[in-house]
Amino acid sequence: MVLSDLGRRINSAVNDLTRSATLDEKAFDGMIKEISNALVEADVNIKLVSSLRKQIKTAVKFNELPAHVNKKRIIQKAVFDALVDIVNPHQTPYNPKKGKSNVIMFVGLQGAGKTTTCTKLARWYQARGFKTCLVCADTFRAGAFDQLKQNATKAKIPYYGSLTQTDPVVVARDGVEKFKKEKFEIIIVDTSGRHHQEEALFSEMQDIQAAVKPQQTVMVLDASIGQAAEAQSRAFKDAADFGAIIITKTDGAAAGGGAISAVAATHTPIVFIGTGEHLLDMEKFNPESFVSKLLGMGDMQGLVDHVQSLKLDQKETMKNITEGKFTVRDLRDQLQNIMKMGPLSKMAGMIPGLSGMMAGMDDDDASGKLKRMVYICDSMTLKELDSDGKIFVEQPTRMTRVARGSGTSVREVEELLTQQRTMAHMAKNMKGMAGNAQKAKAAMGGGNKQQQMAALQKKMQSMGGAGRGGMPDMSSLMNMMGGGGGGGMPDMSSLMNMMGGGGRGGGGMPDMSQMMNMFGGGGAPGGRR
Structure with a gap:
């Protein structure tokens, strides 16, 4: 699992300190150093790590703590709050409204898993009572429409695309107009994968955005992208001004901290994380739950949501x-x-x-x-x-x-x-x-x-x-x-x-x-x- 090693190292550093017989400032600084090293090795941006160090030290103020207070609890809370702050941009993502058409456009790099994630998100909203559909505006990649068609059919979600029309702007506009007339509530538009140096593709992405006028633009980010995540996300932010991030492939073995850095760099909230290849392998993101799970403290709200979504007959x-x-x-x-x-x-x-x-x-x-x-x-x-x-x-x-x-x-x-x-x-x-x-x-x-x-x-x-x-x-x-x-x-x-x-x-x-x-x-x- 991406970030699982990071979680173990941070948890181990905190536990070693709190279990120590002599809890002094030297041991406290050693814990902060170990946490910082773990974050850097996980590809978290060095500026973020530096900010986290200062935040923990400011929150604890080790030398000023009264003798009678529970230092262990204060330290644990400071570490938890600092980690939450990294992944919490303090921005609220768009919340789709029932009874109206909500257009959600997907953008991202090639190979990030956009098409699969489009279907997962459509399936997620469908399970919550929304009338959902998919539009394939990726006319560049061979097999993109076939992949979306296969996924949509498996999930029993209506879809639109074309094997003859090569202009993605036309396909996107026609698909959105068709589904709006049919009163669909969630219209998800899949676009071609791009690279921030390809100006023509970025221009095309902006044209699609202008044609379909999405209520929300989502950037799909591969958890294994590493240090390049920040630069790529900034380029997409400047071009498409996306309002949400979905991190994919968190079930892999890569470091994964680069994706977290992208959140801070663009001040954009993560809305979901992909945890596998199955259509159900996607979890709604919550900063506190994410950090709690990262540190082995569990995510009871996530467990409750998962079980309730199964609608088991009892x-x-x-x-x-x-x-x-x-x-x-x-x-x-x-x-x-x-x-x-x-x-x-x-x-x-x-x-x-x-x-x-x-x-x-x-x-x-x-x-x-x-x-x-x-x-x-x-x-x-x-x-x-x-x-x-x-x-x-x-x-x-x-x-x-x-x-x-x-x-x-x-x-x-x-x-x-x-x-x-x-x-x-x-x-x-x-x-x-x-x-x-x-x-x-x-x-x-x-x-x-x-x-x-x-x-x-x-x-x-x-x-x-x-x-x-x-x-x-x-x-x-x-x-x-x-x-x-x-x-x-x-x-x-x-x-x-x-x-x-x-x-x-x-x-x-x-x-x-x-x-x-x-x-x-x-x-x-x-x-x-």
């Missing part, structure tokens, strides 16, 4: 939970929902502490374990799936049949059923807790709903197992999955057990003891769903 499971039931089918549905969330390594950066714990772990191995559990469930009859699992205890030969049909072992089937019984027990307890909460509410004459929810969450934490190893307790992470309210920070130590085979059965099967919290069961039954 109605039947939530209905069963409110009735105090949790069937084998419910367990299978939750397993499938976890798999829909995407690679666990992608989620790891969003969850405090998990990125370090996942170091060296294989997504394929983790996914394989989940799939084996689903295979076991898929080998069951409808009667077995909708049961509470006792049917297998009464008729053990059923386990042998399911194991043979799923290509697993009887032991694995037993372990899955153990997990299901744990979840069922939790569901039963939750029903009783909900009843008690209703009685308490009646006795209080309505009571305070927040207090009731807090008490219920506290009880759920004690049932599901509090966070281990110093990780935060994630009492209702996936209340968001069920649409519920939500409280504390997630405890992901169980998820690591789930991936790493540290489950209760001990045979490499996932530990499901906290799935309820993760997928809607942590909230109050009968609450908003």
